[in-house]
Amino acid sequence: MVKSTSKDAQDLFRSLHSAYSATPTNLKIIDMYVVFAVFTALIQVAYMALVGSFPFNSFLSGVLSCVGTAVLAVCLRIQVNKENKEFKCKTIVTNLGGIVAMFVIAV
Numbered sequence: 001m002v003k004s005t006s007k008d009a010q011d012l013f014r015s016l017h018s019a020y021s022a023t024p025t026n027l028k029i030i031d032m033y034v035v036f037a038v039f040t041a042l043i044q045v046a047y048m049a050l051v052g053s054f055p056f057n058s059f060l061s062g063v064l065s066c067v068g069t070a071v072l073a074v075c076l077r078i079q080v081n082k083e084n085k086e087f088k089c090k091t092i093v094t095n096l097g098g099i100v101a102m103f104v105i106a107v
Contacts, residue, residue: 041066076103
């Protein structure tokens with residue numbers, strides 16, 4: 001079996017960084033929004049683990065709304081990405097303004 005080394009991990013991170021640096025700015029903004037939504041959900045889970053879950057329905061609604069928002073943002077990223085050829089033929093709205101309007105209405 002082949003052992004992985006730290007050099008392999010560094011090469012992997014370098015290749016990921018170089019590929020992500022070529023990503024357009026609007027996709028990077030959507031990515032940061034997804035990271036923020038997931039981070040907010042993790043903060044809520046940590047708070048529940050430390051303090052308790054007395055109003056459990058409030059905890060569920062907070063975490064599930066964060067996760068749902070992240071999922072909708074990922075869908076927005078798929079639709080906005082110009083390199084995504086498979087999804088373009090399936091979209092109902094083809095212009096960028098209509099796609100963003102659908103996202104705002106869904107959220």
